[in-house]
Amino acid sequence: xxxxxxxxxxxxxxxxxxxxxxxxxxxxxxxxxxxxxxxxxxxxxxxxxxxxxxxxxxxxxxxxxxxxxxxxxxxxxxxxxxxxxxxxxxxxxxxxxxxxxxxxxxxxxxxxxxxxxxxxxxxxxxxxxxxxxxxxxxxxxxxxxxxxxxxxxxxxxxxxxxxxxxxxxxxxxxxxxxxxxxxxxxxxxxxxxxxxxxxxxxxxxxxxxxxxxxxxxxxxxxxxxxxxxxxxxxxxxxxxxxxxxxxxxxxxxxxxx
Numbered sequence: 001x002x003x004x005x006x007x008x009x010x011x012x013x014x015x016x017x018x019x020x021x022x023x024x025x026x027x028x029x030x031x032x033x034x035x036x037x038x039x040x041x042x043x044x045x046x047x048x049x050x051x052x053x054x055x056x057x058x059x060x061x062x063x064x065x066x067x068x069x070x071x072x073x074x075x076x077x078x079x080x081x082x083x084x085x086x087x088x089x090x091x092x093x094x095x096x097x098x099x100x101x102x103x104x105x106x107x108x109x110x111x112x113x114x115x116x117x118x119x120x121x122x123x124x125x126x127x128x129x130x131x132x133x134x135x136x137x138x139x140x141x142x143x144x145x146x147x148x149x150x151x152x153x154x155x156x157x158x159x160x161x162x163x164x165x166x167x168x169x170x171x172x173x174x175x176x177x178x179x180x181x182x183x184x185x186x187x188x189x190x191x192x193x194x195x196x197x198x199x200x201x202x203x204x205x206x207x208x209x210x211x212x213x214x215x216x217x218x219x220x221x222x223x224x225x226x227x228x229x230x231x232x233x234x235x236x237x238x239x240x241x242x243x244x245x246x247x248x249x250x251x252x253x254x255x256x257x
Contacts, residue, residue, distance in 0.1 A: 009055025016179035034067040049084040052091030084170040084235040092173030099148035110139035122154035137176040178225040
C-alpha cells in the first residue's frame with residue numbers, strides 16, 4: 001500500500017477534503033503533529049509522498065519552532081527522491097524557501113474568500129486545468145513568498161502574487177486553502193488566535209461576513225478541491241526518478257533556484 005506522510009502544525013488545520021480523497025485512492029496516511037510533539041524527527045523512508053499543512057508560525061521563525069528546520073530538511077530529501085509533495089499555506093512557504101525563494105511577512109493579510117487568478121500556465125496545468133480563470137477560494141495568512149525561479153507560476157491574487165506554483169512534475173505549493181470544508185472554517189473562526197486577529201483588524205475582516213460567504217462559495221470550492229486533489233494523487237503513479245541536488249547552507253539547494 002502506498003503511504004503519505006503529513007506534517008501538521010496546529011490542531012485545527014487538518015487534511016480536510018484531502019483525507020477522504022487520499023483514502024478513496026488507497027493511500028495510507030501518517031500524521032506527524034508538531035504541535036503535540038515539537039521534537040519529533042520523522043523519516044521519509046517507506047513513504048511515497050509528503051503533504052505539509054498550514055500553521056500560524058513563519059518560515060523565518062525556525063529558531064523558535066525548531067521543527068521548521070527538520071521539515072525543510074525532509075522537504076529537501078523528498079525533492080531529491082522525486083516523490084509527490086504538496087505544501088499548503090505554511091507548507092507552500094516552506095517549499096518556496098527550500099527552492100530558494102524569499103518568504104516574508106506581508107503588510108496586508110488575506111482572511112476569508114478572495115479571487116484566485118490563474119496564469120496561462122495554471123489554466124494548462126495538469127492538476128489545475130479544471131479551474132476557471134478566476135475562482136473564489138478561502139485564505140488565512142499574513143505571510144507571502146516569491147515564486148521560486150525554478151518553478152512555474154500557476155496563480156495569484158490581487159494582494160499576493162505568490163498563490164500557487166509547480167516545481168517539476170510532482171511538487172505543488174498552494175497558498176490558499178482548497179482543503180477546507182464548512183465545518184473546518186467554522187472551527188477556524190472559533191479559534192481564539194484567529195478571533196483576536198479579526199477583532200483587531202479595524203473592521204477589515206468580519207466573522208459574520210466570512211460565515212455568509214462560506215455559505216455561498218463552499219460547495220464549489222469543495223468540488224474544485226476534490227478534482228484538484230484527485231489529480232494530485234494521480235502523480236503517485238508516476239515513476240520515482242531520484243535526482244542529485246547540490247546543497248548550500250540553510251537548507252536551500254542551489255540547483256533549485
